Amino acid sequence: MGKVLMKGNEVIAEAAIHAGCKYFFGYPITPQSELVAYMARRLPEVDGLFLQAESEIAAINMVYGAAGTGVRVMTSSSSPGFSLKQEGISYLVGSELPAVICNIVRGGPGLGNIQPAQSDYFQVTKGGGHGDYNIPVLAPASLQEIVELTQDAFDIADRYRTPVILMGDGMLGQMMEPVEFGERSETEQFKKEWATTGTRGDGGPKIITSLELNAESLEERNRNLQRKFSRIKENEVRYETYLIDDADYIMVAFGTVARITLNAINKARREGVKVGLIRPISLWPFPEKPFIETRERVKGFISVEMSAGQMIEDVKLAVNGFALVDFFGRTGGVVPTQEEIYDKIMSVAGGVTV
DSSP states (O other): OOOOOEEEEHHHHHHHHHOOOOOOEEEOOTTTTHHHHHHHHHGGGGEEEEEEEHHHHHHHHHHHHHHHHOOOOEEOOOHHHHHHHHHHHHHHHHHHHEEEEEEEBBSSSSSSOBBBOOOHHHHHHHTTSSSSOOOOOEOOSSSHHHHHHHHHHHHHHHHHTTTEEEEEEEEHHHEOOOOOOOSSSOOOOOOOOOOOOOOOTTTSSOOOSSSOOHHHHHHHHHHHHHHHHHHHHHOOOEEESSOOOOEEEEEEHHHHHHHHHHHHHHHHHHTTTOOOEESSSSEESSSOOHHHTTTTHHHHHHHHESSSSSSHHHHHHHHSSEEEEEEEHHHHHHHHHHHHHHHHHHHHHHHOOO
């Protein structure tokens, strides 16, 4: 298959199918409904199963059941619907079940609107449900990157027996770009001896549960989870940098906002302002390394977000007081423009009052 022009939501769905996902349980909500509709059409064509659940809560619990059999399974939603899935997501983590969950973020809080936002950052990176846990979160910035990260998400889920979140904003879900679905050069094989596919008389029953009534036993389970999270932090950090080697100031942005910020950086560079970009691709684990490597020589960092300021907390932790950390954001579904970000760069780094 060569390059095809597709909408972001549909790219996610097709990339999941290419990754071996044949089971999808979901519920429509704007701006990700096309993903659900695409799965409803495509999965029967690949001998898969699509089921529109009666609610987001039902969908995530269906994912729990399917994941327990070891199949590659996925669900998707947008911010209010994603909130409803939190109990089930915590169950998936506690039971160590692999699944991919997509959140195409819209403006909030509450019902908000259907415009793009990044204001679910806290929810996805800090553990939106109950208990001590983290979930790997991947944030693509282009539709081609969606293809790659969706497939990576399923591999990470199977490798660590954990749910993985793929997070984009409504703009990413609705935009159209040419993409190519190439065959993966190497496919890691995952043994799933834990899966509840029946013992066929060979061995005892396989039990999947997050319930542990003995406090010491539950503490040990939590310690095992924390050790797993440490391995994920060691092995699954993803980020991209741009012109940071000589930068006096470094912008920090993810997703589609990073693309807009990149244009503002290039304009500032033409004005002689040395500014670069760190783009986190994994929101958790957060990429601390490029901040540690640059924080003692740059004058400051500027976090640009479609939120009231959430990622900036992780930026500040990574910078650890070595340099100024500033912020520019739009919220409620308003997309920051290149000119606004350029003006912010010039006011902080260029000595220009705007």
